[in-house]
Amino acid sequence: MDPRVREHAAVIVNHSIGVESGDDVVIDAHSVAEDLVTALHEKLADVGANPLVVQSRTGTRFRRAYLRNHDGDFDLPTHEMALFEAMDSYIAVRGDANVTEEADINGATQSAYSQARQPLLEERLGKTWCLTQHPAPANAQLAEMSTEGYENFVYDAVLKDWDAVREHQAQMKERLDAADEVRIVSGEATDVRMSIAGNHTLNDYGEANLPGGEVFTAPVPDSVEGEVLFDKPVYQRGREITGARLRFEDGEAVEWSAEKNEDVLDDILTTDEGARRPGELGIGMNRDIDRFTYNMLFDEKMGDTVHLAVGRAYDETVGEAVEQNDSAVHVDMIIDMSSDSRIELDGEVVQRDGTFVFEE
Amino acid sequence: MDPRVREHAAVIVNHSIGVESGDDVVIDAHSVAEDLVTALHEKLADVGANPLVVQSRTGTRFRRAYLRNHDGDFDLPTHEMALFEAMDSYIAVRGDANVTEEADINGATQSAYSQARQPLLEERLGKTWCLTQHPAPANAQLAEMSTEGYENFVYDAVLKDWDAVREHQAQMKERLDAADEVRIVSGEATDVRMSIAGNHTLNDYGEANLPGGEVFTAPVPDSVEGEVLFDKPVYQRGREITGARLRFEDGEAVEWSAEKNEDVLDDILTTDEGARRPGELGIGMNRDIDRFTYNMLFDEKMGDTVHLAVGRAYDETVGEAVEQNDSAVHVDMIIDMSSDSRIELDGEVVQRDGTFVFEE
Numbered sequence: 181m182d183p184r185v186r187e188h189a190a191v192i193v194n195h196s197i198g199v200e201s202g203d204d205v206v207i208d209a210h211s212v213a214e215d216l217v218t219a220l221h222e223k224l225a226d227v228g229a230n231p232l233v234v235q236s237r238t239g240t241r242f243r244r245a246y247l248r249n250h251d252g253d254f255d256l257p258t259h260e261m262a263l264f265e266a267m268d269s270y271i272a273v274r275g276d277a278n279v280t281e282e283a284d285i286n287g288a289t290q291s292a293y294s295q296a297r298q299p300l301l302e303e304r305l306g307k308t309w310c311l312t313q314h315p316a317p318a319n320a321q322l323a324e325m326s327t328e329g330y331e332n333f334v335y336d337a338v339l340k341d342w343d344a345v346r347e348h349q350a351q352m353k354e355r356l357d358a359a360d361e362v363r364i365v366s367g368e369a370t371d372v373r374m375s376i377a378g379n380h381t382l383n384d385y386g387e388a389n390l391p392g393g394e395v396f397t398a399p400v401p402d403s404v405e406g407e408v409l410f411d412k413p414v415y416q417r418g419r420e421i422t423g424a425r426l427r428f429e430d431g432e433a434v435e436w437s438a439e440k441n442e443d444v445l446d447d448i449l450t451t452d453e454g455a456r457r458p459g460e461l462g463i464g465m466n467r468d469i470d471r472f473t474y475n476m477l478f479d480e481k482m483g484d485t486v487h488l489a490v491g492r493a494y495d496e497t498v499g500e501a502v503e504q505n506d507s508a509v510h511v512d513m514i515i516d517m518s519s520d521s522r523i524e525l526d527g528e529v530v531q532r533d534g535t536f537v538f539e540e
Numbered sequence: 541m542d543p544r545v546r547e548h549a550a551v552i553v554n555h556s557i558g559v560e561s562g563d564d565v566v567i568d569a570h571s572v573a574e575d576l577v578t579a580l581h582e583k584l585a586d587v588g589a590n591p592l593v594v595q596s597r598t599g600t601r602f603r604r605a606y607l608r609n610h611d612g613d614f615d616l617p618t619h620e621m622a623l624f625e626a627m628d629s630y631i632a633v634r635g636d637a638n639v640t641e642e643a644d645i646n647g648a649t650q651s652a653y654s655q656a657r658q659p660l661l662e663e664r665l666g667k668t669w670c671l672t673q674h675p676a677p678a679n680a681q682l683a684e685m686s687t688e689g690y691e692n693f694v695y696d697a698v699l700k701d702w703d704a705v706r707e708h709q710a711q712m713k714e715r716l717d718a719a720d721e722v723r724i725v726s727g728e729a730t731d732v733r734m735s736i737a738g739n740h741t742l743n744d745y746g747e748a749n750l751p752g753g754e755v756f757t758a759p760v761p762d763s764v765e766g767e768v769l770f771d772k773p774v775y776q777r778g779r780e781i782t783g784a785r786l787r788f789e790d791g792e793a794v795e796w797s798a799e800k801n802e803d804v805l806d807d808i809l810t811t812d813e814g815a816r817r818p819g820e821l822g823i824g825m826n827r828d829i830d831r832f833t834y835n836m837l838f839d840e841k842m843g844d845t846v847h848l849a850v851g852r853a854y855d856e857t858v859g860e861a862v863e864q865n866d867s868a869v870h871v872d873m874i875i876d877m878s879s880d881s882r883i884e885l886d887g888e889v890v891q892r893d894g895t896f897v898f899e900e
Contacts, residue, residue, distance in 0.1 A: 233594060235595070236592060246584065249585035257592060260590070260592050263619050265622065
């Protein structure tokens with residue numbers, strides 16, 4: 181086994197989750213991640229925790245078979261709910277045999293299935309959890325990389341001194357917490373302002389997401405104004421949206437277009453009322469993520485990027501006096517900030533061409 | 541996919557378990573059984589049941605890793621217990637990448653782990669369940685067969701007209717239910733008598749075990765008298781006991797020997813007081829199982845065989861007025877009845893050289 185797999189497992193168990201003796205842990209992983217699942221069992225045995233391996237994530241042949249054969253009137257599985265209620269923590273491992281395994285499932289079935297299982301998601305999110313990535317060949321293929329190259333990419337992003345990351349990112353978190361207005365400017369196409377007054381900025385240093393490496397907050401609904409060109413592709417429902425442009429007025433997207441797959445963008449933005457409003461502003465700060473890999477777990481943390489997500493705002497980012505944007509969707513879209521760009525907080529530049537003021 | 545995999549799944553879902561709409565089903569399977577797990581999902585979708593795939597069986601690399609690294613003071617996992625309490629039915633699929641994956645786990649650790657998890661086993665056995673086999677290459681190797689040859693063997697044993705099997709076997713069940721004393725004679729080495737008075741005979745036609753194909757009951761404790769040579773190897777704790785001979789007095793093994801691995805036989809028989817007493821008498825009636833494959837799920841149903849299990853008696857086989865043999869072990873051992881042999885019930889021959897009187 182690649183020794184980095186065991187280091188990865190140690191970060192998950194000791195840092196991301198902080199597993200303690202007697203904890204009942206669920207590991208949700210495809211069999212291609214067997215190395216990581218095995219290393220996790222070593223670490224969980226070390227601390228005296230109780231793992232159970234399940235396979236309920238997207239992209240298995242059997243989940244596709246289930247969705248293809250079902251009449252679409254899905255139940256909430258009470259046994260799975262009982263498991264999640266009783267567990268202490270949840271480790272979700274991305275890693276696929278074929279990332280397009282569910283390419284021939286229709287969207288209505290996918291939606292009905294997700295909706296029936298929504299309480300499971302809520303229950304899981306209420307526990308200590310970690311979403312991470314095992315560098316399987318199919319995921320390397322999605323990233324357009326060799327398997328070994330992708331392994332290096334994943335482990336560089338994941339095996340970091342997360343305490344140092346926390347301290348580094350805290351400098352940006354503090355500035356955002358103190359600020360009322362954020363302005364993002366990039367090239368000619370992007371100039372957008374929003375209020376974050378009263379909301380909270382979270383410092384993601386590899387806990388619920390591994391890799392971590394971003395700070396993020398929520399825009400105040402109705403406050404977003406301006407135009408954005410999302411430079412990086414948005415990979416949704418098995419299709420790639422490129423060159424997406426959105427114009428916001430009073431917090432809502434009022435015009436949009438895309439170079440490719442504009443209909444998918446239409447579908448997303450017309451899901452419900454909240455889907456046209458940004459629910460998240462995130463600043464990518466993990467410079468070991470130096471390329472786009474069609475995987476939001478990595479892409480949104482990329483150094484020199486900012487992302488806005490249309491749709492639902494995370495509970496923890498919304499202040500008591502502020503309205504929380506609600507939606508069935510949460511779709512992250514990325515802006516390149518590496519050149520001809522700046523982030524202003526209350527009129528003061530805190531990042532220019534990808535370099536933060538506290539890094540100068 | 542081999543079309544027989546889908547037939548196998550249909551037998552499990554429609555016959556063995558009898559899954560109904562809304563049932564919460566757990567499938568416990570190694571990833572090498574992905575074809576069967578996929579076919580099961582098709583059938584479970586057809587009836588509108590809710591599957592969850594877990595991997596808690598023996599023989600995974602991660603379970604070995606867990607057992608190797610643990611200090612041996614195991615907990616009962618409450619989340620796994622909650623899952624089992626909430627489920628309606630349980631499908632356990634045998635099928636391994638390496639049947640000797642746990643060869644370097646010591647026996648004390650295995651025992652401590654099993655003991656801590658005993659309530660999980662009890663809970664599972666209280667639900668509707670089915671144990672079956674997917675013909676993975678490693679299991680073919682254990683059987684000393686080619687993978688394709690083993691596939692044919694497994695599907696011949698599994699894909700049967702189970703209603704016809706039930707009717708055929710009922711002829712032997714009725715005779716055993718009506719009998720007080722059973723005598724098994726085979727060659728010079730085996731002549732053993734026991735009372736089954738007041739106990740019940742079960743007709744196994746592919747429900748909890750797939751393949752099925754036996755009738756079985758429990759000897760009255762203290763009634764077993766005589767000598768037995770077990771002709772087929774007993775595969776226990778990764779080792780093969782051959783040529784096991786046991787002499788019973790007052791229901792208890794008082795002398796024993798084996799040609800190979802006698803110390804393993806010693807370990808089994810000295811586990812506790814009940815381990816020296818037979819808890820099961822079974823008659824193999826599945827003639828499609830025509831060879832020994834080191835897999836008790838098949839071996840004990842082989843045509844022309846009888847088996848005695850030392851240790852725990854099954855609840856359902858023990859009559860109200862009869863003492864139930866209790867033990868931490870239940871080890872089946874097989875007698876060849878194909879030639880120079882007979883089964884007598886109350887002095888009347890019901891099988892001679894493998895042929896039942898109702899087959900003549």
